[in-house]
Amino acid sequence: MSGLASVRKVALAYSGGLDTSVMVPWLRERYGCEVVAVVANVGQLEDFEAIRQKALASGASSCYVVDVRETFARDYIFPALRAGAVYEGRYLLGTALARPLIAKVQVEVALRCGCDALAHGCTGKGNDQVRFELAYQALAPHLKVIAPWREWELRSREDEIAYARRHGIPVSATPEKPYSIDQNLWHTSYEGGVLEDPGAMAPPDMFQLTVDPADAPDVPHYVQIGFEGGFPVSLDGVRMSPASLIESLNAIAGAHGVGRVDVVENRLVGMKSRGVYETPAGTVLLAALKDLEALTLDRDTLHFKELIAPRYAELVYYGQWYSPLRAALDGFLEVSHRWVTGTVTVKLFKGSCVPVARSSPYSLYRHDLATFGEDAAYNQKDAEGFIHLFGLPTRVFTGVHPEVRDLKVEEQVGG
Numbered sequence: 013m014s015g016l017a018s019v020r021k022v023a024l025a026y027s028g029g030l031d032t033s034v035m036v037p038w039l040r041e042r043y044g045c046e047v048v049a050v051v052a053n054v055g056q057l058e059d060f061e062a063i064r065q066k067a068l069a070s071g072a073s074s075c076y077v078v079d080v081r082e083t084f085a086r087d088y089i090f091p092a093l094r095a096g097a098v099y100e101g102r103y104l105l106g107t108a109l110a111r112p113l114i115a116k117v118q119v120e121v122a123l124r125c126g127c128d129a130l131a132h133g134c135t136g137k138g139n140d141q142v143r144f145e146l147a148y149q150a151l152a153p154h155l156k157v158i159a160p161w162r163e164w165e166l167r168s169r170e171d172e173i174a175y176a177r178r179h180g181i182p183v184s185a186t187p188e189k190p191y192s193i194d195q196n197l198w199h200t201s202y203e204g205g206v207l208e209d210p211g212a213m214a215p216p217d218m219f220q221l222t223v224d225p226a227d228a229p230d231v232p233h234y235v236q237i238g239f240e241g242g243f244p245v246s247l248d249g250v251r252m253s254p255a256s257l258i259e260s261l262n263a264i265a266g267a268h269g270v271g272r273v274d275v276v277e278n279r280l281v282g283m284k285s286r287g288v289y290e291t292p293a294g295t296v297l298l299a300a301l302k303d304l305e306a307l308t309l310d311r312d313t314l315h316f317k318e319l320i321a322p323r324y325a326e327l328v329y330y331g332q333w334y335s336p337l338r339a340a341l342d343g344f345l346e347v348s349h350r351w352v353t354g355t356v357t358v359k360l361f362k363g364s365c366v367p368v369a370r371s372s373p374y375s376l377y378r379h380d381l382a383t384f385g386e387d388a389a390y391n392q393k394d395a396e397g398f399i400h401l402f403g404l405p406t407r408v409f410t411g412v413h414p415e416v417r418d419l420k421v422e423e424q425v426g427g
């Protein structure tokens with residue numbers, strides 16, 4: 013035991029799965045410490061009372077279950093949605109958004125219970141260890157961090173099961189799924205196991221939140237999303253809390269097969285990994301918000317927002333939620349999206365989700381300006397001078413470099 017820092021009491025981010033269950037006796041044995049289990053309810057469909065019982069049966073001195081679904085939706089998911097945060101253009105960041113909040117819940121319990129250490133169940137190869145530990149550093153840098161996966165001698169699931177049996181931990185009889193699942197209000201994600209071959213299709217029976225688009229109803233369904241200041245506030249005219257709006261929309265969009273993506277992504281720790289995600293509500297909300305932005309944001313602000321969106325996504329993916337840059341970008345979005353208010357009707361049909369109508373009291377769309385008919389507001393003669401000056405640099409450049417004019421039009425052969 014020499015070389016190990018002394019730990020009296022550790023708060024463990026507990027899920028109820030085999031890994032974090034085995035960690036309870038492992039931490040007690042290795043560090044001779046007390047273990048407080050912390051479960052954050054971020055919308056995963058679990059029996060939390062059963063999880064609590066399992067934590068205690070595994071040897072935790074206490075177990076705290078904290079329902080943070082509304083906080084998750086309001087303070088984590090919706091700001092990221094408003095930012096248009098989508099990692100590498102396709103991943104809506106469900107796992108990455110939950111980690112900083114789970115860590116925060118864990119730190120709060122740790123401080124309340126007088127813990128001197130924090131532990132998590134992430135492996136040493138993934139993004140999640142970084143996300144948890146960056147949050148710990150931001151929120152409680154004085155607490156010691158223990159990452160059993162990077163430290164223990166257990167190498168396989170078989171090792172873990174044997175360890176669990178030796179310590180009298182209940183091992184569930186249901187056979188393990190051939191991939192890893194992470195679930196919350198925003199998404200269900202799958203990776204590892206049979207998904208590790210990016211050339212092989214995901215098993216069709218894997219999906220939990222969405223039907224196969226081929227099996228979706230043959231008639232389209234229209235949903236109306238209401239936004240205020242860039243945040244969703246209503247569904248089909250009914251005002252809802254952030255979490256219940258997402259829950260309701262997940263059911264509606266999932267039934268139409270909306271929100272599946274299957275990607276190879278770049279992990280922060282360097283390797284590429286294959287992941288499959290189901291984000292039904294998120295996919296609809298993102299499409300609807302983009303549509304409303306097009307109606308209510310001026311061109312420069314819209315284009316600038318699109319410039320920062322991938323950077324915001326990187327911050328979230330990299331675990332930098334509690335960073336000054338994220339706060340600063342949210343400051344920008346608070347101002348840019350003040351009037352992104354209105355409603356968007358989205359057509360859901362066999363896996364697709366397409367905005368088809370939109371309106372806003374702050375619409376910048378002016379029919380008198382856009383119309384091809386007669387109007388008083390726009391003088392077509394003004395366009396002449398504008399185009400002449402807009403083309404000035406082009407005329408100067410091609411005057412100096414006449415060869416770029418290249419006026420030969422290639423004959424199309426065949427066709």
Ligand code: ARG
Pocket residue numbers: 105106107108139140192193194201202203287
């Ligand atoms: N690759 C995703 C991320 O880093 C999801 C990770 C968790 N998913 C899982 N099935 N274990 O955010």
